[in-house]
Amino acid sequence: MTKVLLTGASGLLGGNILKHALANKTLDILPTRLGGDFSVPEAFRGDKEILPLDIRSQTWLWNIISQWKPEVIIHTAALSEPGACEWQRETAEAINTRAVKFIADLCEHFGIRLIFISTDLVFDGTKGDYLETDPPNPLNFYAETKCRAEEIVASSLHDYVILRTSLLLGASPQSLRSLDERLKADGEAGKTMTFFTDEYRNPIAASVLADITLKLASGNNRSVTGLFHAAGKDKVSRFELGEKLCQKYGISRQFYKGARQDEVTLSVPRPKDTSLISDALLTVMNFPMPSLDEMITALP
């Protein structure tokens, strides 16, 4: 059994990782979260208790890690909303950057493998089809904090994987966390939605990324290390994605429209094309990435 400590177990990705891990008998998972005001549904956690852990506390991290002795840490916890990061910079820096330094230091001290989730937003979006060798240039504070965290992980550890991912789709423990959950709710409420026609991403289902992450935590892929892009293989505009989701949920064309970024007042700078090429990871893992249409069909 591989002992895996998971941060962010109540989040969109963390919840999906926990759900997958429960079905994997080779993993002993310890799920943790900050501890909000909602319960994680049983569909995601089975009968597992989710431990409270504020990753901003070095002592709290030390106590859990030194007592439980994980072989792998999957670190998904973050302040992940760019708007919240822009307005709460000190909190964003503490959670997204300083806490990663604490975790990386403990991984080095105890010889723990670290799998850290980062974002396509580290790029400025002027080029698109980014490779791992392309230089980051974050446009907003969220992306800056994640970029600094990537540098900390890569410079302090040997046994690490950084997964830069894109828009995550799928059911979340909190519901209304993913784009498809929000879009469906807005559609049911009869709200009119606007999707950017000039913003490109490679969406990926959180359950697919969960599968990739757990395969990197145990088994044959334990020798895979370094920085990798981990996103869907289909590049789409937000409008194309929104339209596919509206069609899936039976939302009529009158309830959504397209707009260019420059037609809307943006509260936080948004890169236009942060599409990622993920071939390096898929090749090294021999992972069969589903198409976007297959992932959308599988959404609840």
Ligand SMILES: NC(=O)c1ccc[n+]([C@@H]2O[C@H](COP(=O)([O-])OP(=O)(O)OC[C@H]3O[C@@H](n4cnc5c(N)ncnc54)[C@H](OP(=O)(O)O)[C@@H]3O)[C@@H](O)[C@H]2O)c1
């Ligand atoms: N969602 C996307 O489309 C997307 C795209 C690219 C990259 N990413 C990256 O993927 C990762 C997962 O994102 P997500 O969307 O799944 O996140 P999410 O749904 O926003 O969940 C965030 C998680 O972090 C936990 N957390 C927040 N502050 C914490 C703290 N101080 N100590 C411990 N835990 C804390 C939360 O716990 P509570 O619930 O208890 O507060 C929650 O479990 C993040 O690193 C994010 O940057 C996400």
